[in-house]
Amino acid sequence: MQAEERQNRISDYLNKVEYASLEELAKHVDVSVSTVRRDLDLLEAGGTVRRTHGGARITEPDSDEFIFSHRDTHQLEEKEAMGRLCSEIVEPGQSIIMDAGTTVFHAARHLDVHKKPQIITNSLPIANHFASSNLVEVVVSGGVVYPRLGVLVGPAAVRAMEEMHADIAIMSAAGITSEGITNSHGLLIDIQHAMIRAAGKVVFCIDHTKFNRKSLNRLCGLDEVHTLITDAQAPAKLIAQIKQAGVNVQVAKVE
Amino acid sequence: MQAEERQNRISDYLNKVEYASLEELAKHVDVSVSTVRRDLDLLEAGGTVRRTHGGARITEPDSDEFIFSHRDTHQLEEKEAMGRLCSEIVEPGQSIIMDAGTTVFHAARHLDVHKKPQIITNSLPIANHFASSNLVEVVVSGGVVYPRLGVLVGPAAVRAMEEMHADIAIMSAAGITSEGITNSHGLLIDIQHAMIRAAGKVVFCIDHTKFNRKSLNRLCGLDEVHTLITDAQAPAKLIAQIKQAGVNVQVAKVE
DNA sequence: AATATCTATCATTTTATATCAAATTAGAGC
DNA sequence: GCTCTAATTTGATATAAAATGATAGATATT
Numbered sequence: 001m002q003a004e005e006r007q008n009r010i011s012d013y014l015n016k017v018e019y020a021s022l023e024e025l026a027k028h029v030d031v032s033v034s035t036v037r038r039d040l041d042l043l044e045a046g047g048t049v050r051r052t053h054g055g056a057r058i059t060e061p062d063s064d065e066f067i068f069s070h071r072d073t074h075q076l077e078e079k080e081a082m083g084r085l086c087s088e089i090v091e092p093g094q095s096i097i098m099d100a101g102t103t104v105f106h107a108a109r110h111l112d113v114h115k116k117p118q119i120i121t122n123s124l125p126i127a128n129h130f131a132s133s134n135l136v137e138v139v140v141s142g143g144v145v146y147p148r149l150g151v152l153v154g155p156a157a158v159r160a161m162e163e164m165h166a167d168i169a170i171m172s173a174a175g176i177t178s179e180g181i182t183n184s185h186g187l188l189i190d191i192q193h194a195m196i197r198a199a200g201k202v203v204f205c206i207d208h209t210k211f212n213r214k215s216l217n218r219l220c221g222l223d224e225v226h227t228l229i230t231d232a233q234a235p236a237k238l239i240a241q242i243k244q245a246g247v248n249v250q251v252a253k254v255e
Numbered sequence: 256m257q258a259e260e261r262q263n264r265i266s267d268y269l270n271k272v273e274y275a276s277l278e279e280l281a282k283h284v285d286v287s288v289s290t291v292r293r294d295l296d297l298l299e300a301g302g303t304v305r306r307t308h309g310g311a312r313i314t315e316p317d318s319d320e321f322i323f324s325h326r327d328t329h330q331l332e333e334k335e336a337m338g339r340l341c342s343e344i345v346e347p348g349q350s351i352i353m354d355a356g357t358t359v360f361h362a363a364r365h366l367d368v369h370k371k372p373q374i375i376t377n378s379l380p381i382a383n384h385f386a387s388s389n390l391v392e393v394v395v396s397g398g399v400v401y402p403r404l405g406v407l408v409g410p411a412a413v414r415a416m417e418e419m420h421a422d423i424a425i426m427s428a429a430g431i432t433s434e435g436i437t438n439s440h441g442l443l444i445d446i447q448h449a450m451i452r453a454a455g456k457v458v459f460c461i462d463h464t465k466f467n468r469k470s471l472n473r474l475c476g477l478d479e480v481h482t483l484i485t486d487a488q489a490p491a492k493l494i495a496q497i498k499q500a501g502v503n504v505q506v507a508k509v510e
Numbered sequence: 511a512a513t514a515t516c517t518a519t520c521a522t523t524t525t526a527t528a529t530c531a532a533a534t535t536a537g538a539g540c
Numbered sequence: 541g542c543t544c545t546a547a548t549t550t551g552a553t554a555t556a557a558a559a560t561g562a563t564a565g566a567t568a569t570t
Contacts, residue, residue: 003549016335019260022525032551037526053559054257054525113302124379124386127400131379134314134402135302142397142415145382147389160397160411258559277515287561292516308569309515 006031007039011048014058021055078231079103081252082205083110086170086229089203090117094167097195098126100151100188101172103205105129120164122157122191124150139164146187153187161194169199175213176206178241180222182215189217196220203227208234222247261286262294266303266313274312333486334358336507337460338365341425341484344458345372349422352450353381355406355443356427358460360384375419377412377446379405394419401442408442416449424454430468431461433496435477437470444472451475458482463489477502 006029013028014020025040026033040056043049050059083106090096092115098104100123108126111117113135121127122141130136141160143152171192175182181204183189196202202225211234222245229250230239243249261284268283269275280295281288295311298304305314338361345351347370353359355378363381366372368390376382377396385391396415398407426447430437436459438444451457457480466489477500484505485494498504 019257019263021257033525034551035549038550052257052259055259057259124382124395127379128383128405131400131402131405133302138400139411140379140395140397140400140407142395142411145386145393145395147386150383150386152395156394156397156415289561290559293559 003039006035007043010036010039011043011058014049014056019052019055019057025056077254078207078233078252079106080110081254082207082229082231083107085250085252086203086205087111089227089229090115090168092116094118095120095165097121097161097164097166097169097199098123099169099171099192099195100126100149101205103172103207104170107170107205118166120161120166122152122161124152141191151188153191158190158194161191161198164194164198166199168201168203169195171195171202171204173204173206173210173219174215175210176204176228176238176242177212177214178222178238178245179214181206181219181225182213183217183219184215186217189219192219196224201226203229205229207231211235211238258294261290262298265291265294266298269304269311269313274307274310276310280311333462333488333507333509334361335365336509337462337484337486338362340505340507341458341460342366344482344484345370345423347371349373350375350420352376352416352419352421352424352454353378354424354426354447354450355381355404356460358427358462359425362425362460373421375416375421377407377416379407396446406443408446413445413449416446416453419449419453421454423456423458424450426450426457426459428459428461428465428474429470430465431459431483431493431497432467432469433477433493433500434469436461436474436480437468438472438474439470441472444474447474451479456481458484460484462486466490466493 009029010025013025022033022036026036029036040049040051044051048059049056079102082103086107087110090111095118098108098119098121100121105123105125108129113130113133116135118137118139119126119130120139120141122143124145127138127140130138141152141157143157143160144154145151146153173181174184183192204225204227206228208231211230222242225247227248227250228242229252231252232254234251239249239251264284265280268280275283277288277291281291284291295304295306299306303314304311334357337358341362342365345366350373353363353374353376355376360378360380363384368385368388371390373392373394374381374385375394375396377398379400382393382395385393396407396412398412398415399409400406401408428436429439438447459480459482461483463486466485477497480502482503482505483497484507486507487509489506494504494506
């Protein structure tokens with residue numbers, strides 16, 4: 001049997017039984033345990049399978065195989081740091097609107113579930129992330145799934161957000177200048193507007209690469225932003241201007 | 256047994272009995288009390304379980320009816336077969352409402368994406384499953400996430416379904432008798448009603464264990480069902496009665 | 511105070527990692 | 541097509557890491 005074929009069979013088998021021990025897999029494809037180990041390493045690198053002690057399990061759709069993770073490996077450290085900082089802003093029991101975007105997703109990952117937040121989101125990855133915990137109440141807007149990103153868009157999503165109210169909105173965007181914040185996705189703009197209107201406090205997570213950049217659609221002015229979270233590489237000059245506009249700017253430090 | 260699987264079994268068991276002593280758990284998964292202790296520490300960190308003196312209890316008990324587990328390998332084959340059969344009913348380009356439930360989830364997994372269906376669902380697992388493909392358009396109802404199952408429930412979900420229209424609804428339920436179909440979860444009943452009203456054709460996927468069983472809430476009469484998909488172990492007598500009521504019954508054969 | 515449960519520790523067992531020789535496969539030259 | 545060599549893959553093994561079960565002393569419950 002060829003290696004690839006064997007890995008497919010392992011993968012299929014795991015898809016069926018969800019979990020299997022190494023011995024079980026070795027017997028099933030009739031090779032040594034060593035080979036199964038190596039195959040599983042490859043499969044795990046591919047993301048379809050997760051190793052455990054003594055066995056392996058398929059990565060459920062429960063976890064986030066949504067594009068993000070590999071795409072943004074460059075600024076991963078910064079985004080992680082921003083996510084940590086962002087999670088500190090949240091008070092126990094607050095209701096939080098979470099935008100769809102990689103930076104916000106990192107914030108979600110760092111959010112302490114023991115603060116029992118109420119999450120309102122149009123992002124499937126974020127909804128999935130919290131779905132396993134019953135400490136967190138997650139409200140999902142309706143809408144059409146935007147492929148690959150797992151964002152809910154369309155009029156239903158806008159309407160859902162218009163009916164909400166929350167303590168905080170944690171947002172992301174594609175560009176920020178002294179004139180305000182812009183975003184590229186036309187489908188998202190309306191939803192984000194509704195999110196901003198629905199929240200008592202608006203927090204933007206924007207990494208340094210978005211500074212001094214303008215994107216297609218204007219999202220909001222700096223006067224509508226309460227807090228901006230960014231990383232240490234953001235240009236000091238623009239940060240000063242933003243502060244002068246009355247925004248509470250917080251810079252995340254990479255450990 | 257490996258750590259991971261053991262913890263799942265502990266978790267499942269606690270979901271059933273709500274509370275169990277350490278000895279009881281140790282006997283159930285056949286390991287020492289020390290190991291159960293360590294497992295419970297991990298589970299508690301995950302938030303699903305709370306330790307007590309001498310035992311543990313589930314933090315938020317849910318009706319075991321809905322635990323989303325394709326782990327019981329007994330009926331796995333049957334459910335897979337039902338899923339395959341179910342997917343054959345779908346015509347290219349049709350819009351399909353998909354209920355939340357393990358049988359329907361299997362149907363989703365077997366659905367041919369090249370038929371370019373339009374999926375409407377309140378199930379996060381199903382939405383995730385199709386989110387990576389841009390052949391399939393997925394519409395998600397809004398709502399509150401029911402923990403662990405990833406089902407969207409509540410008034411927003413009901414309203415969303417009431418506004419939909421689809422060619423087919425693929426449904427599941429907890430019980431079927433000659434008098435009709437029943438389901439256990441009050442939160443889902445309203446949504447399922449809306450689904451049935453919204454669909455031109457109603458298909459139920461119900462395995463043999465649900466036959467001659469009545470659950471809390473009446474969902475619909477047999478006259479509202481167009482097709483019933485079940486497995487070969489379903490009692491012939493009740494199948495005959497259901498056929499007589501005008502339902503197109505299809506029995507899935509395990510390969 | 512008596513009993514049960516918890517925490518911490520340690521020997522034992524199980525699993526993982528790294529390494530190497532044998533087996534298999536791929537490619538070059540005839 | 542065949543043979544030989546180089547590269548890769550495989551299975552086995554020694555060593556490292558971890559999980560497990562048992563136990564003793566500390567702590568909590570009655």
